[in-house]
Amino acid sequence: MSIDLAELKALQQQYATKVIQYDRNEAFSPRYIAGGDVGFEAQGTVARAAMVILTWPELELVEYQVARVPVTLPYIPGYLSFRECPALEAVWQMLTIKPDLLFIDGQGVAHPRGLGVASHFGLFADVPTIGVAKSRLCGEYDALSPEPGSVVGLRYQGQLIGSVLRSKVRCNPLFISVGHQISATSALAWTQRCLRGYRLPEPTRWADAVASNRPSFQRWLARQ
DNA sequence: GCGACAG
């Protein structure tokens, strides 16, 4: 049976109206901040989602989980959340510690219909989320200065939908956008606060390390 | 019709 994109599109438009783009609670001090990422294996037939729990403000890894779920949809630009959310939901339920804030690898509202994977999952899990993408899906932005820390707005159809941040020198910028239950200002601020000298903020960096079993994660495992 | 296009 073929994929009914028109149906998924209608769902996105419906879900998008439920996304909260302001802070759930002003000036909150999170205890745990999480990161989520999804990879694929077995010729792309299985989605492998990883989530990590870090303490704030130390940003030390205290828990990680990995879930494998059969893929039900191919990658179609603009419909990524339907492909990755099932796996993200699976790892989410495995966590013994639920975070106060979750960073997701991908767009939040910086999406043609305002429902990137960070927003879609935040809505489903009812948790504040921030979308941190490594490349652009839609929108335009002015040239970015080479200095780390420089930021410019991401616009789409006359609206400000996110921020383009040079998190590290000589690295391509990050595309930050509201996921759910957070303001655009806070989304950018928390991303900056979670930066520790690498291109990716710690939550997303660790989630990627776990999902891909990178050396940094292997070393952490050995020390446990 | 042509180019763009998260992971």
Next chain:
DNA sequence: ATCTTGTCGC
């Protein structure tokens, strides 16, 4: 995303 080694540069 994934397939994959070395290599140039800070």
